[in-house]
Amino acid sequence: MKTTKLKQFKLNKLAAIVTASTLSPLLLTAAPSALAEEQSATEKVEVIEVRGIRRSLEASMNTKRFADGIVDAITSEDIGKFPDKNIGDALQRISGVTVDRQYGEVSGVTIRGTAPEQSRILLNGQSVASTDWYDLGPSTRTFNMELLSAEQVSAVNVYKTPEANLEEGALGGTVNLVTRKPLDLDAHTYMVSAEMGRSTLYDENDISGSFLGSWKSDDEKFGVLAAYSIENLTSGRHVIESIGGYYEYFAADQDTGQASTVGAWAIGSQAFRAERERTSAQLTAQFAPSDNTEFAVDYFRFEFDNPHVNHNFLTVSARGAGAVDVQNNAAGGTQRARILPAYANIIYNPTVRNAVNMKVDALNFSGKYVGDTFEISGVIGRSTSDGGTQFGSSSWWIPATDEGGKIGDPAFPNGQNSIDGGFTYDASGPYQIWFDSLDPTDASQLKFAQESNFQTTVQEHEVSYAQADIKWMLEHDYFKNIKAGVKVNKNEFARIAIQRNPADVVGFVPDGNSLANWSDGIFTNLHSQTGGHILNSYAKLDEDKWWDFITGKYEAGELIEQQDFGKTYNVEEDMLAIYVQSEFSGENFRGNIGLRYVDTEQQSSGYVDNTVFDETVDYDNWLPSINFAYDYSDDIIIRAAASSVMSRVNYNDLKPGLAIDANFGSATGGNPNLKPYEADQADIGVEYYFTEASLLSAAVFVKKIDNVVFSTEAIEYVDGCGTDPSKYDQCRVTRPRSNGDGDVTGIELQLQHSFDNGFGFITNYTYVDSETTTPDNAKEMVPGVSENSFNGSLFFENEQFSARIAYNWRSEWIGVGAAQAVRNDSYQQWDASLVWHAMENLDVSLEGVNLTNEVIQSYDTNYNLTQNTIEFGTRYYLGVSYKF
Template sequence: MKTTPKRRFKINRVAALVTTSLLASMAITPSVYAQQQLAQDDQQMETIEVRGIRRSLEASMNTKRFANAVVDAITSEDIGKFPDKNIGDALQRISGVTVDRQYGEVSGVTIRGTAPEQSRVLLNGQSVASTSWYDLGPATRTFNMELLSAEQVSAVEVYKTPKASIEEGALGGTVDLTTRQPLDLDTNTLMVSAELARGSLYDETDAGGAFLASWKDEQERFGILASYSIEQLTSGRHVLESIGSYYEYFAADPDTGQESTVGAWAIGSQAFRAERERTSAQLTAQFAPTDNTGFVLDYFRFELDNPHVNHNFLTVGGRGSGSENVQNNALGGTEQATITPAYASIIYNPVVRNAVNMKADVLNLSGKYIGDTYEVSAVLGQSTSDGGTQFGASSWWIPATDEGDKIGDPAFENGQNSTDGGFSYDATGPYQVWLSSLDATDASQFKHAQEANFQTTVQEHDIRYAQADIKWLLSGDLFTSIEAGVKVNSSEFSRVAIHRNPADVIGFVPNGNLSNWSDGVFTDLHSQSSGHILDSYAKLDEDQWWDFISGKYEAGELIETSALGDTFGVDEDMLALYVQSDFSGEYFRGNVGLRYVDTEQTSSGYADGQAFKETVDYDNWLPSINIAFDVSDDVIVRAAASSVMSRVNYSDLKPGLAIQENFGSANGGNPYLKPYEADQADLGVEYYFTEASLFSAAAFVKQIDNVVFLTEEVEFVDGCGAQPSEYDSCRVTRPRSNGDGDVTGLELQLQHTFANGFGFVSNYTYVDSETTRPDGATEMVPGVSENSFNGSLFYENDHISARIAYNWRSEWIGVGAAQAVRNDDYQQWDASIVWHAMENLDISLEGVNLTNEVIQSYDTNYDLTQNTIEFGSRYYLSASYKF
């Protein structure tokens, strides 16, 4: 494979230059002075003291109203009082934003018709390194919202149109999370809180708490802020699911007229339980030696521990000996069938994983100096993250009457048989299952068959950056300021995969009947699904089993080896330059700018045990313009246009090919993928009819190039074919940047507060978003709903603040275990009430997903049931006191 000569930016030298020349004179200036100096930019923006729901809405609306771009905001009501328990839950209240839930809590956000990995999440304007604990998914660029506690965030701004000064990489939008600084708070501020949390799926109550302390000297020149929070919750999900892709595992029988059997490899009744613990810490020092200089040093640490157990009772059609009573739909998918038994056609598969973690550290030094007509600022920082799933146990338990003690027992040369592995199923809705003879609740009817092969991963991500900006205030009639900056950014991502061969560990369990390892029976699973569902079965005592398995690890009987084919790394060196100018007139204001970014990308990995490394370089020119017309004191018309880009997922950039030489084919990743690119435009109107009331409408369009699809093409590949003459005819399947997409959307927002303490916030979003494959076929963008609606009704007075919130989205395409799925529309109700028991004491009760809604999904090819996912409801009782 051809390798481009590597050209690295010397980030350490650039950082040293930036630091030496600018850092001594940089500062974060006191906010009052900065507002005085930059009044032309802020257009006399109001300062709002945030207290309660109404004041929070006013502050958020104030940010939107005076912004020079299309921006929506969420502002904390007070210290430790973010409107939602999770940042992602709060983001779903914003028009144009939908969220992705994998295990109950929000893990990613979709903005304006683009996939979650094509949105950017920044912390105080800077990138945060991110990994994932989920070992079966792709390595994406999505910042996992599960990692971040809402306790430490004071405000969230969502930039739907870019400015040249904002870091690139967002195709949909940029989310900027803002934390608190000590000089902005009263001296000796102290907040403490305690919390009890409970999920409805598992009868356990968990404790949590938080504190924030902030001090500054009498001259308000130096301050220190420290905060820490811990949240614990025993939660998870119950799923009626399919395992594996859909395929024909029994052909039609013309002699009997029996139709072919097409379905998933297995149907599962899953009970996933996790003991989640999320901790967040912040330490901030702020120094303003003069009225126009200052520095801020921030350190953050976020960590999520997620040890879990996944119980799954599998009825495995793909391992049966045949089928009867088959009924297929018009697409050829089997809706009903009876599977005749074979060895291990029923499997109980508990997976125990205790070493599951992800964490991120952020160290950031920033500063600014403001002169009479200019300001100079710079940032130097580093963010590191590591995560993954290590060690664990994944065992197979099969009917005790099945022949043989383990898979492939050599005592049975002609294979192994079963008498109790038969079942019938219905796949037209939530899976219905009837076992022919086995009692799933009787542990004595199961025995251990093998410790299954599984793969674990370790991910690491490291980001280093240095940035310098200068801004001049101008005295012209049109342009009020001009700003320019440079940023160098180095990112190193790696994923190490490890596997264990089941041949090394099968048949080693003493007293292998499940009755010797069980601690009871699951009951009342899948409470939101009706019919003959598999809602009860005997379960493994995971503590007893893990003690046994961990002893095997310690004794060296379980050996893990590198899975080189799934081990890879992506290093990126990025240089960004921009220039931006703000302008204003009597009835208008805005900004125009150009951002240039050069990316040098090196992908490394393995194929057939051989190391591969590929280096490519690409650049992007990203112009943008935002303009707001003040039609009247209360009406603003906005227009915007820009070019944006978004880098592809790390997993897709993996180099090297797995070659099947006898078949003349190969598959792998593609380090030459181009970044997604889009041209976009926005037009909207905002009507502020009271200080806390707003009606707005906005239309937007995006034209997207370089959409990635997994396709097959003929290429020359050395060694692909039975002889060299066939090497140039190799059929290579890999991701390619050979598609395009279009997004058209409309956002409507209405909010109002009444004089009697009641108020409401609502928004509706329509998105027509599709991609076009190389063959001309069109597809919906994964994760995007055509319609979504959010509404909140609230009431507050001097004693209570209460809110009920509703969220709904229409159907969308998601990604299942092995293929794309169509998810039905989804709705969710949340509610909270806060009692102001004393002047500084609040007692609150919050409920999330009160009606325990489920996500129902179907296979897109055969219209058969894929998943029925139940997350349960979550409840939080807390008390907070502010000194």
């Protein structure tokens, strides 16, 4: 590995602290300068005491108005009162932002035409370790929004254009979540709340609560804040879905004229039920021994438990004995067919997972000293996260008349037959199913076949950093200061794959293998928003009884989990960032200009044939930026910005090593040599502030993106790939490669106004033309990005009540299904809230999320067949809060 002068700054954790100390006599604050100055920006204008919708909008608008760059903000309406139930739900109200929903709540955000993992989510200006519980999903860099309670956040600021002192890594935008500080609040500020939540999918009442207390000394030099919240909700989703990739599983019959059968491996009627519990804790202490010195320590702990059961009744077309009455569409996909009965081509598959958890610990030490002509600050911190899904059960129940007691029963060497396995399906719209003879609501018609093999995962993530910043005040007509800083950041992500040995699970049959012995009733009214002959009712497993049984098998050693080395990997990144930036201003204009340099050393490790394989890569990026604001008048601001940005690729793409098939001369794997995404971008916009709480704005933005990752095949030399060494240089290797590019062009329009009679509205519209160019020059939409999106909110507020109804709509977008890309239809959602100020400090609230229980409908992009029909249900919350 090469060594340069800059490389010598690549330090371990202890040396990082020493580096920060050499730039400051104190180990001092706080966030990167741009984020620390979210407070100083408010010092330029009247301080707004935030309580209520109108005051919250005014504070958010002030943040936008007086920022040098292009920034949008959301401000809490009071202590413990954020505008939405989830941070992600609130972010979707901002122009240029759309959200990703997997299980009802928002888990990721898309900003200005880029994927969720290409946006940065910071907590008080710093990165936070994050993992995921979903064992089948890719390991991305997205901060999981499900972890964070909205009640402890005082403001959310979205930086759509970068500044040199902002931490790098955002291709779309940087979201900074700001929590409260004790010296900013009145002494003896306390808030308690209680809430009951209910989802219409499962009709269970769950109790939640929160507390915040803040104290400071009489001289206001020392303060302590403590906050804790616990949220419980039984929710999930109902899905009519396809399982597995689309392919031809029955060839055309030339003799009979029967067309080929092309479709998904199986069609499922899914009922996913989770008992979610989210806890958030914060402890902050501030010490200001003098007017120009401040120290702070912050500790956060977030935990998310998600034990769940996923019931899925499958009709497995690909396991049938053949197909008749086949009707194909113009794309060659089978819209309708009757599948002939075969062994285990009808499967009821309940999956029980009780060990599902994510948690985060974050600790920050910071401080700041302000001199007459300079300001120095520093911060050290560390956050850790672990999460994933361990243990569990995934069983197969098949028609009781199918031959044999288990899959591959040796008593039937020539195969096993089925009597009741026939069915007809229609995939032209939401899946329709007609059974030949089986009654899925009769538990006695199903029997246990096997406890299937499946994989679970554990993820571990650690982030540690040390940072120092200095700002010199200048006596210059235009340039007001020079800022400089250095940050050392160490990032380590590990994914451990665990798999049950198939030899331990095949033929795992309990006594009394009829589902009637294990059932606790029948699902009814599934997929209530979808009409037709859908599978909306079937007998279900008693998951508690079954889990007790499975737990005993684990304890007895009859079910064994082993590490899957081929899917286990680790990625370490040591990053050094140095920046310089200057703020400028003159008559009617202001802004900043800067340059950030970041050097990254990346080490990826994994396994090939159970042998550790390591690869180290080093790259650097120069990231210039300029933000300019011109005050055309007291009420009109014209903005322009230009910058270069970068975003590191997903962890799962960086996995080293290859899985080699010597006989076929092919191999598949990850690619540690992937380059980071890079983009040049520019913005121009105008803002008209026509009252204290009213805004009309328009903005145009463009991005030119390089190093877009696509998984492609290429000829490489791979030792051992081929039947003899002469063929090793002809190996066909499929792996992700930085071989594409992309373009984003967008328009954002925003209008908000508050009337004197208490009414007001907020609206915004975003148009995004976002596409990538593949290595074969094909054009594709960027996954997760809608071309059009619209948000609108209407509110009313007086001394007794505040009410709001919000509407969110997005046009179609490309998503990722079980095994292939899918096209999602447009989606809309209505939310509403009502708050009664019953007493001076007592509020009673009623909120509803997804009031009309909208459905996400998706289709396969190749054959135009139905993929998923997803229903999340409506969520209601009744709460009471008291502040004293």
